[in-house]
Amino acid sequence: MNTVQRFFRHLHTVNTHRFLVMKMCFSCGMYKQGLMHDLSKYSPTEFIPSVRYYQGNRSPISKEKEVNGYSQCWLHHKGRNRHHWEYWVDRENGKTNLICLPMPFEYLLESVLDRISASKTYNKDKYTDAEPYEFFLRSKEYHTMNRKTASEIAQLLLYLKENGEKKALRHYRDLYKQYRTDKSFTLESRV
Numbered sequence: 001m002n003t004v005q006r007f008f009r010h011l012h013t014v015n016t017h018r019f020l021v022m023k024m025c026f027s028c029g030m031y032k033q034g035l036m037h038d039l040s041k042y043s044p045t046e047f048i049p050s051v052r053y054y055q056g057n058r059s060p061i062s063k064e065k066e067v068n069g070y071s072q073c074w075l076h077h078k079g080r081n082r083h084h085w086e087y088w089v090d091r092e093n094g095k096t097n098l099i100c101l102p103m104p105f106e107y108l109l110e111s112v113l114d115r116i117s118a119s120k121t122y123n124k125d126k127y128t129d130a131e132p133y134e135f136f137l138r139s140k141e142y143h144t145m146n147r148k149t150a151s152e153i154a155q156l157l158l159y160l161k162e163n164g165e166k167k168a169l170r171h172y173r174d175l176y177k178q179y180r181t182d183k184s185f186t187l188e189s190r191v
């Protein structure tokens, strides 16, 4: 595949992904986040390596990491997008260890919608409502991130697996509504 083809395919992937996430964000009542989701993917720092390492069936970031050991694109992306748990990693004051802060609910929910959309994009017609949950539990990040955040994401994705997308989006919207009226709201862990 030549550069021009990879350029347009990547552009199409980003646009399609953003549109999918936007639709789901809107049905949960998250309008601003729906419009702003992943806008940094159009910046040259993210767009150029993504075209170079375009894969089609998985993220170009994985390929960039394979080749260089790290991804310039990812470092730029996770530093600007609060829907990634890595945005919330910091060093504890006066200590040497890193801590993963728990994600605020609106970004956690955006991250769930992001995972559903990414799963649809990469699995194409093999996608099922169970896939985002199964993939998340198999992933290394599940074991790395903040325990509360991991369990909440798992819980929301399990709801999707058990109840299907339509019902899940209604459930997410209700939870988001509760969160907006009471910012101390947290999910009760089932997983």
Ligand SMILES: [Zn+2]
Pocket: 038, 077, 081, 083, 084, 114
């Ligand atoms: Zn993102």
